Amino acid sequence: MTPLEVEDLSVRRANGHELLRGLSFTLASGERLGLVGESGSGKSLTALAVMGLLPAGMTAHGSVLLGGTQVVGAPSRRLDGVRGRAASVVFQEPLAALDPLMRVGRQVAGPIRRRRGLRGRPLRAAVMAALSEVRLPERVASAYPHEISGGQRQRVAIAMALACEPDLLIADEPTTALDVTVQAEVLALLDRLVAGRGMALLLIGHDLAVVADVADRVVVLKDGSMVESGRTRDIVREPRHAYTRSLVDSAWALEAELDRLAP
Ligand SMILES: Nc1ncnc2c1ncn2[C@@H]1O[C@H](COP(=O)(O)OP(=O)(O)OP(=O)(O)O)[C@@H](O)[C@H]1O
Numbered sequence: 258m259t260p261l262e263v264e265d266l267s268v269r270r271a272n273g274h275e276l277l278r279g280l281s282f283t284l285a286s287g288e289r290l291g292l293v294g295e296s297g298s299g300k301s302l303t304a305l306a307v308m309g310l311l312p313a314g315m316t317a318h319g320s321v322l323l324g325g326t327q328v329v330g331a332p333s334r335r336l337d338g339v340r341g342r343a344a345s346v347v348f349q350e351p352l353a354a355l356d357p358l359m360r361v362g363r364q365v366a367g368p369i370r371r372r373r374g375l376r377g378r379p380l381r382a383a384v385m386a387a388l389s390e391v392r393l394p395e396r397v398a399s400a401y402p403h404e405i406s407g408g409q410r411q412r413v414a415i416a417m418a419l420a421c422e423p424d425l426l427i428a429d430e431p432t433t434a435l436d437v438t439v440q441a442e443v444l445a446l447l448d449r450l451v452a453g454r455g456m457a458l459l460l461i462g463h464d465l466a467v468v469a470d471v472a473d474r475v476v477v478l479k480d481g482s483m484v485e486s487g488r489t490r491d492i493v494r495e496p497r498h499a500y501t502r503s504l505v506d507s508a509w510a511l512e513a514e515l516d517r518l519a520p
Pocket residue numbers: 276294295296297298299300301302303312463
């Protein structure tokens with residue numbers, strides 16, 4: 258089963274204004290696709306439309322097949338069984354995914370219980386294993402989200418998303434809210450965990466250098482439309498569109514600056 262097939266996807270506001278236009282791409286099993294573009298280009302709306310989670314007042318048109326289920330126009334009840342199993346999301350701000358009043362261990366236990374039907378001691382063991390996989394110490398289980406660091410919170414959010422054992426993981430700017438030193442660690446962790454499970458990954462970001470490190474193919478979005486797509490190395494070496502070229506140039510400029518600072 259193909260994890261994700263998006264065909265001519267558009268998103269409109271109630272007043273008819275189009276925020277996304279005619280977007281098409283496919284993600285095969287185990288494939289890594291990057292979705293890049295500047296702020297406001299429609300990256301997050303794409304993720305929300307794929308999951309059937311658009312804000313009230315916005316409608317999707319076209320086709321989104323998530324693990325073979327049509328998301329566009331589907332009633333929320335039908336999608337409850339698809340979300341988590343077919344795809345999970347890690348958002349930019351981990352606090353958004355976590356309940357501030359619940360200890361971390363209980364939160365991680367939620368999706369494991371639902372997905373694998375575990376209870377009692379086996380459930381506790383599975384929670385500890387899930388935390389250890391994202392390199393978190395056991396004591397994090399009894400902490401509240403505000404008692405751990407931003408990087409640790411994002412690891413918890415990743416553990417929860419992976420606990421559902423989805424065929425596709427959508428990571429929407431998963432490291433943007435983190436300190437630079439923590440960003441690389443979390444990205445490497447995500448990379449390793451997704452590869453180990455053979456999951457497909459849709460990695461969303463504004464920084465081409467970060468996305469290119471992980472993604473096999475890239476889709477470039479500008480003002481709600483796809484301007485270019487192709488294999489990452491082709492796009493980085495020979496961008497066809499002027500906008501993509503500007504993203505590549507700024508990625509190279511940053512690289513050169515880092516080389517100059519730390520040769
Ligand atoms: N809840 C909303 N209500 C109205 N307009 C919205 C809403 N969310 C997003 N938009 C608009 O849709 C467009 C695309 O937004 P989106 O959040 O997808 O961009 P993005 O590429 O993810 O940007 P960023 O990198 O800043 O997250 C923007 O013009 C934005 O103003």
